[in-house]
Amino acid sequence: TGSTRPQRILRAVQKNSTRGSPCSVVNAIDDYCKHKEWAMNVGDEKGIIVDDVVLELKPITVLELGTYCAYSTVRIANLLPPEAKLITLEFNAESAAIAREIITWAGLEEKIQLIIGASGDWIPRLKEEFGIETFDLVFLDHWKDRYLPDTKLLEKCGLLKPGAVLLADNVICPGTPDYLDYVRNSPRYKSKFYRSHLEYTQEEDGLEHSVFLGLYDNPNL
Numbered sequence: 001t002g003s004t005r006p007q008r009i010l011r012a013v014q015k016n017s018t019r020g021s022p023c024s025v026v027n028a029i030d031d032y033c034k035h036k037e038w039a040m041n042v043g044d045e046k047g048i049i050v051d052d053v054v055l056e057l058k059p060i061t062v063l064e065l066g067t068y069c070a071y072s073t074v075r076i077a078n079l080l081p082p083e084a085k086l087i088t089l090e091f092n093a094e095s096a097a098i099a100r101e102i103i104t105w106a107g108l109e110e111k112i113q114l115i116i117g118a119s120g121d122w123i124p125r126l127k128e129e130f131g132i133e134t135f136d137l138v139f140l141d142h143w144k145d146r147y148l149p150d151t152k153l154l155e156k157c158g159l160l161k162p163g164a165v166l167l168a169d170n171v172i173c174p175g176t177p178d179y180l181d182y183v184r185n186s187p188r189y190k191s192k193f194y195r196s197h198l199e200y201t202q203e204e205d206g207l208e209h210s211v212f213l214g215l216y217d218n219p220n221l
């Protein structure tokens with residue numbers, strides 16, 4: 001019964017970063033995944049694009065779909081204004097347990113609410129159970145075939161207000177063709193593609209940045 005990849009990532013964080021320093025946690029994970037073993041973090045190259053979007057938008061409420069080991073959770077939360085909150089949903093209980101440890105090690109547990117469960121089950125409950133009005137930023141990084149249904153669910157639940165930003169990882173690799181088609185052709189979004197590479201590789205990938213414009217085409221939704 002050897003260790004799992006998330007456990008090895010946690011060990012690398014505890015060995016090579018400083019408690020309470022989100023930047024050193026992010027750097028320790030990137031170093032481990034660049035030189036020891038690949039893992040599906042958004043990574044340093046796409047991470048800079050995520051940083052720029054967060055710093056420009058200054059979101060107060062953030063939803064992340066797909067926590068994994070909390071690399072992007074820590075990277076984003078570290079850049080948020082003091083009163084901001086980030087809710088992150090993770091389906092896999094093992095990686096969620098590691099994510100919780102990494103969030104605590106980084107000293108960001110006050111800003112971050114980690115929920116274990118499927119996005120489809122939890123999105124309809126967020127208003128009720130967490131007093132969320134709307135999200136300013138949604139970072140999609142979970143099952144690639146859930147990006148589109150969950151976006152429609154966010155719209156239906158009234159969790160997006162005009163100006164809200166959807167930032168989607170992996171729109172090229174592994175790819176989210178139905179999601180891309182929707183946000184690029186729907187009158188509800190102004191979408192743009194940020195070309196980059198799959199984390200820690202030379203493979204083509206990128207982030208799709210989509211601004212929600214409102215449901216004016218179907219106001220009764």
Ligand SMILES: Nc1ncnc2c1ncn2CCOCCNC(=O)c1cc(-c2ccc(F)cc2)cc(O)c1O
Nearest residue numbers: 040066067089090091117118119141142143170173174
């Ligand atoms: N709350 C929730 N609700 C539903 N489902 C949920 C959930 N929380 C988690 N899950 C389950 C899915 O979580 C992981 C999703 N991420 C990826 O699969 C991913 C894969 C690659 C990759 C892999 C192999 C290659 F060869 C090339 C690329 C790269 C990435 O950057 C990825 O993000």
Ligand SMILES: [Mg+2]
Nearest residue numbers: 042141169170
């Ligand atoms: Mg990803």
